[in-house]
Amino acid sequence: MSLDRVLVVDDEPQIQRFLRPALSAAGYEVIEASTAAEALKSVATAAPDIVILDLGLPDMDGKEVIANIRGWSEVPIIILSARDRESEKIASLDLGADDYIEKPFGIGELTARIRTALRHRIRSENGTTQTIADGLSIDTLRRIVSRDGKQLKLTPKEYDLLVMLTRYAGRVVTHKTLLASVWGPAHGEDLHYLRVFIGQLRQKIELDPTDPRIIQTEPGVGYRLVADEDGPAGRL
Known part of the structure; x- marks a missing residue:
């Protein structure tokens, strides 16, 4: 090999x-x-x-x-x-x-x-369904997010935000990149807006939103989605 x-x-x-x-x-x-x-x-x-x-x-x-x-x-x-x-x-x-x-x-x-x-x-070269962490998985073909087979209800923007983070799992995605990709270039500086949606998304996908394992904050830079094999996520 x-x-x-x-x-x-x-x-x-x-x-x-x-x-x-x-x-x-x-x-x-x-x-x-x-x-x-x-x-x-x-x-x-x-x-x-x-x-x-x-x-x-x-x-x-x-x-x-x-x-x-x-x-x-x-x-x-x-x-x-x-x-x-x-x-x-x-x-x-x-x-x-x-x-x-x-x-x-x-x-x-x-x-x-x-x-x-x-x-x-x-x-990124594999199929449409990816297991992330804590039993959480995302099927980008059917636009379904689930935990242990039970579907979670995300808003369209929450889903798009999670997909963007999942697409670059393990790497830092900057605030500007997330805002421009999910909300459009005109929102590239709306950091408070992004923090609100990250908070809402964590409430739905994290087992303990006060101690997030999946969406890791990179202070002043952006966010990193951490899958099970990438190790524990940092605290907010």
Whole structure:
């Protein structure tokens, strides 16, 4: 069985020296790039299963690399960067990155995020019915959400919001992306509106809405839907 191939894009030699053996030990095939040009060539020719991308590259900002890749590929992209401003995270995620990890980082967290991103890719290629967590499942063909076979009553907007989060299960979806996708571009800044609907949705799908397991809040950025295999969701 072939190993999942990870493309590590970073111009810091010490990061490459650390990640290659660590990811190899975790069971991945590792390829490397130190510039944006090398990264784009590798995505096109080496067909990686996932890309680990630093934003501070010598020849191009990492956000431009994301935009370029997303013009023709859906390969999962995890940002690994020392930039800790929320604006950088939001911009990267809005451009199509799947996740964002700040440096310094732990290899355990990185490999967990890699596994989640790869599972999301597999799930998106499977059938129309997906089990999420706590017996909750969604059938996008019949537009039915149920728990242990019993149908739950969601409003059309609540359903669309859950579908959007489920489509990108395991990755952060920004406030702007959720609002624009579910309510339209004119509502891209209506954060209070989104929080109200997330609260209503949690009341219906979480076993304990005061301690949500399924819809995780990423403060200042957006929300992440966490399926059973992705681990416990964070608190609001």
